[in-house]
Amino acid sequence: MSQPATTGAPAPAPAAGTATRPPGSPPLTSGARRSLLGASAVAALGGFLFGYDTGIISSALLFIAPEFGLSDGMQQVTVASLLLGAIVGVLGAGAVTDAAGRRRTLLVGAAVFAVGAVVSAVAPGVEVLIVARVLLGLAIGTASLTVPAYIAEIAPAESRGRLVSLNQLMITVGIFVSYLVGYLFDDGEGWRWMLGLGLLPALAMFLGVLRLAESPRWLLGRGRREEARAALLRTRTPEAADAELAEIEALSAAETRTSYRDLLRPAMRPAVLLGVVVAATNQLVGVNAVIYYAPTMLKQAGFGSSAAILSSLGIGLVNMCLTFVALLLVDRVGRRPLLLGGTSVVILALVFLGALYLMGDDGRPVSGGLLVAGLCLYIAAFAPSLGLAIWLINSEIFPTAVRGKASSFGNVTHWGLDFAISLTVLTTINALTPTGLFWIYGLFGLLGVVYLHRRLPETKGRSLEDISASLRG
Structure with a gap:
């Protein structure tokens, strides 16, 4: 997921079709x-x-x-x-x-x-x-x-x-x-x-x-240059707007020369596979099982409806707050430490949650309070790691000319697995018990973190060209 630029840290690499401001350009007005x-x-x-x-x-x-x-x-x-x-x-x-x-x-x-x-x-x-x-x-x-x-x-x-x-x-x-x-x-x-x-x-x-206003990049792609310039002039000086228009035109020309077939070339496969693995790990650790079914799980654990929803409210608050903290840290700490460290804690939380049910009776955890604590730990580790990484990594690892097409692989992987998991959570609990569910998610997380440890480059402060060159097969 996308990140903020922070004071004293390198600015994020530009997204596809966007331009950097020329050196010496005046800052934005209030x-x-x-x-x-x-x-x-x-x-x-x-x-x-x-x-x-x-x-x-x-x-x-x-x-x-x-x-x-x-x-x-x-x-x-x-x-x-x-x-x-x-x-x-x-x-x-x-x-x-x-x-x-x-x-x-x-x-x-x-x-x-x-x-x-x-x-x-x-x-x-x-x-x-x-x-x-x-x-x-x-x-x-x-x-x-x-x-x-x-x-x-x-x-x-x-x-x-x-x-x-x-x-x-x-x-x-x-x-x-x-x-x-x-x-x-x-x-x-x-x-x-x-x-x-x-x-x-x-x-x-x-x-x-x-x-x-419409996106200046889209207007320029439709030959509506003056409208695009007018849109940019809302927030840019005339010099900066003209420079950005020139770069957008160059990038658009490069994009029109690429196709999905280009993504199958050996040089692109490592980056495409990395984007898919990040998206797959994001879903296969079961985050949406928690988001969609947390009140149901808590009610089955003995909570009343109000108590189950109130506990879920705490989980949502942790998710929101840790995402905000991650946005402040990602350009200082780097992508790899947050992703690998956070995912490792996610795996430990899943093992802990599974153990709670293993030690309990009749499909209930040994302690409802510990169940809520485990779910909060899980989401607190997920938010600044896999929660942030799925969009962020996919926006940084591909060359500019193919970024839009290449990142769609990760997006489709995300939604496809989200659909599959949401369709199987309760069935898996009935078949394998909650312990089996959480430990399967933990196994998927372990496989993902091993792959990412070996293949994920640190992208903080590096140009898109440098990142994509390091991933070429």
Whole structure:
């Protein structure tokens, strides 16, 4: 996930299609900074909705399941339907944003978020609820590509890291708020309010995007140079805008000469495989089993509904706070220490969680308090390591000319495995016990950290060309 640039640390490498500011250019004015922050915050509402709509089902499911008489299998289908939509959304988002533009895609995404929230809230049965969640998934998949791309393309290099990182921070804020809303509406019919309240940020996003300018990079790619220059002049001097336009033109020309077939060349395979392994490890340690099913696990462990949701609220708070800390540290400490160290703690937490159930009776952990502590430790280690790395590493390890196409492999891997895991959590618990579930996730994490220890370069402070050259086969 994207990172901030911090004082005294090397600035993040530029994202595809963006340019660095010429040496000696004047700093941004306060008005330009406010304009950039406002535009980025509006776009990052897509990240908030991403987090809210993925997290709210964990609380709502406690009441949806008995009301609609859902089996474990149908609970998993209800959760996973959103991820199925996200896979379709992320596969189609690239073509849609290229054809319609970033701004229009954000508008459509906000509208779909709103429709999905309303339909979810009034769903008369599980079939309609599943359709609504597929719609929400389409919006989430689209937002996961479009929001970071839009922010990266409007931001100057020196503030790009901080601004793009708003998206990831807002995802964790959305998850935390979803747990808070779940606690506030903890009653039989409250689940409809939980799902329906997603309408409010969706409307705020839609109205905010109406006031945004289109991405200058997209405008330039459509031959609308003067409009692109006008968009850049909102936050750049004329000299800086002209220099950035020239670099965008050069990068766009390089991108048009590449194809997905180029990614299969031996020189590109190590980087593509690394991006896929980071994304796969992110999911295979079971983070979304925790996000989607934590209240269900806690209720099965003997907690009441309110206590289960309240405990999940604590987990969401830890996730949000540690993500913020990671954004402050990633350009100081480096990627490798955070990723390898944090993932190692994730593995230990999974072993600990499995042991709690092994020592307990009747499918319950030996201590509910220790279960909550173990889940908090798990998410505290995940947030600054694998949580941050999936987007960050995939944005840094590929040459500029193929970065957009190459990073899509990691994105599709993320959503595909998210779908598979959400569809199998309760079934795996029934078949292998919670101990088996957590220890399988721990084994996947161990395999991932061994590979990453051997293959992951430190990318802090290095140029994209240097990073990609070190990974060429």
